[in-house]
Amino acid sequence: MKPINFAVIGYGGMGSYHVHTIMAKEPEKIRVIGTYDISEIRQSISADDGYYCYESFEEVLADTTIEAVLIATPNDTHKELSIQAMKAGKHVVCEKPVAMNTKEFDEILSVSQKTGMHFMVHQNRRWDPDFLIVQELYRNKQIGEIFQIESRVQGANGIPGDWRHLKKHGGGMMLDWGVHLFDQLLYLTGSPIKKIDADLSDILGDEVDDGFHCFIIFENGLRAIVEVGTTNYSKLPRWYVKGTEGTAKIDDWDLSGEMIVATKEENLSSPTPIQAGVGLTKTMAPPSEEATQKLPFPEVPRNPSFYHNFFEVIRYDAEPFVKNEEVRCVMVLLDQILSDGRIAEKERVLTIV
C-alpha cells in the first residue's frame, strides 16, 4: 500500500515535532509533501527542511496529491481548518485539544460523518511509558486493587509561548495538559465519573487557568487526583498509585520511582512506634523490612504508533486507537470544569463504553 501524502498545517513546535519525530518513524506509511504556516520564519525553516511551502490553505486543499492534513495550529483554529479540509476531501489528524469546546467538536464530527473523511485526534500521551505502567498495574493487580490514582504534572516556567496565555485561542493549562491527563485517566478506567471537585488556579494573573487541582470519584469507587501546576519549583511524583496491597510511585518521565508491595509475611499491624516530630506514632511507623518488598515496574506492551494506526485506519478501515467518542467525553468534562470550575455532585457526565 502506498504511503499517505500529508500536508502539515502549522509548522511550529508541534508541527515540526510530528514531521521529524513521529511521522519520520513510519516512512513506509506517511510522506510529508509540504507545509503551510502564516509565519515567514517558519516558511523559511520548512523550505530549508526541504518541504514545499504552500502559499495558502486553499492551495493545500486544491492539491489533489494530498490525502491528509495535520492540524497543528492554535486551538481556536482547529475546527475551521478541519472542516474545510474534510469538505475538500482530506482526512485529518488534529492536535489536542481537538477544539475549544464540545459544540465545536460536534460540528467537526458532523462534517466527518457527512464527508466520510476520517478525523483522528493526536492524544499521544496514551503512548507515554509512564502511563502504560499505570495502565498495566490497573489491569494486572500487582499492587492489588487500585483505589486511588494521582496524576501530576508540575513545572516552574509559568505558561510559556504566546497564544497559550489567551482565552480566545484556547490557552490555559486545562486545555493544554488537562486534556492529556483526563484522556489518560478516562481511557484507563473506562468508568463513568460520579463526582469532580475542580479548582482552577490563578497565580500568574493570566486570563486563563495556570493550573488546577481536581479530585474525582468514579462510579466504580476509584478516586483520582489530577493536578497541573506551572509555578512548582520542586516537584511531586508524576504518578502516585495506591493499591490495596502496594503503592507505585513514578517520579518522572524517566521512569525513576519505586513500587512497594506487602509481602504478607508478617503482621503489619504491630510495628514499633517511632518518634515523629515531638510525638510518637505507631500508625505511621515504617513497616519492618520483612513486611514489604520493592518490585520493578512491570514490562508494558508496545502499542503500534499513532501514524501506524492512522495508516491502517485509512487503508484497511482498522479501528482507530484514539476514538472520537472518547475524545468527546473528555471535552464534555472540560467544558463543565471550565464553565463553572465545579461539577454538581452525583451528576453523571461521562459514560465510556
Add this chain to the structure above:
Amino acid sequence: MKPINFAVIGYGGMGSYHVHTIMAKEPEKIRVIGTYDISEIRQSISADDGYYCYESFEEVLADTTIEAVLIATPNDTHKELSIQAMKAGKHVVCEKPVAMNTKEFDEILSVSQKTGMHFMVHQNRRWDPDFLIVQELYRNKQIGEIFQIESRVQGANGIPGDWRHLKKHGGGMMLDWGVHLFDQLLYLTGSPIKKIDADLSDILGDEVDDGFHCFIIFENGLRAIVEVGTTNYSKLPRWYVKGTEGTAKIDDWDLSGEMIVATKEENLSSPTPIQAGVGLTKTMAPPSEEATQKLPFPEVPRNPSFYHNFFEVIRYDAEPFVKNEEVRCVMVLLDQILSDGRIAEKERVLTIV
C-alpha cells in the same frame, strides 16, 4: 514555685510517653505522683517505674496532694474523666482529640468555667519542627506568598491498636491524625475556611475512616490539602508548600527535603523544550540552573514546652499556648466532616481570631 503534682490517667503508649519524655523535661515544674489504669499489666509497669498505682479514679480525685491529672485514655472517656476531675478541684491536661464532638467539649468547657479549673489540650504537634518550618515560611515569605499548603501523613500499617478501630471509642484517622493536621493548619493560617471538600476512605473495611483527603479553600485565598493514609507503602512528602517565588518540600519528620526559589536572574518563560514520554514539553521543562537556587530551610524559634506553659498558666495565670477556642474550631470542623463527609459550599465554619 513548687512543681505541679500530677496523676496520670491511662498509662498506655501516650501516658507513659508523657511521663518519660515530655514531663521528664520539666522536673522543676511537673512531678508525677501516681498513675491509674484499668489494665493490670500497665499497673505492674507503673509500679516497676516507681509510681504509686491508684486503685480507682475516685482515689485519685480524693488525693488532695494531686493538683492536676493527665487524661490519656481512649477518646470516648475524655469528657467524663475531665469533668469529674475538675469537679474534684483538679486541673486537667487532656490528650487529643479532646472529645468525641463539639457538644462533649462544650460540656467540658462549661465545667472548667464553673469550677475555675484549667483545662488544656495536648495539641503537641504545634511543636513539631517540620510544622514550625512551614509556619516560619508562611510568615517570612522566603518562598513568596504561600498560596498552597499540602500536609500529608502516610503509613502502611493500617490502623494499629485496639479501640482505635471502633466508632464508639472515637477511633478512625480523622480523630487521630486529622485533629493534629487541622489544628496545625488553622493555627498557622488564622483564616476562616470558605470551603472544604472531604473524602473519607474505607480501604480496610473498618467501621471508622482509615484515612481521608480534604481540599480546603480559606477565606484569604490559601488552598490546602490535608491527607492521611494508612495503606501507603511508598510515601509522598510530609509537606509540600507552594509560594509565588519558590516551593518547599519537607519529605519526612527528619526534615529531609528541599527548598527551591526563583533567582529571577533569567527569564523563566523561555526554557528549552524536553522530551517527556512520547511528547515534547516546554511548559514542564526544568528551569535552567541559573534560574533557581536551593536554600536551606529557615531556622525556627524554639517555643517553651507544653508543660512549661501549663506550669506558667497554673502558677502565674499565663496565656495558654493551646487555647480552648482554637481546639473548639477544629472540633466544629471535624464534626461537620464526619457527619456528612462534605461541607456545604461557602458555608463559613471557622473564625479564628
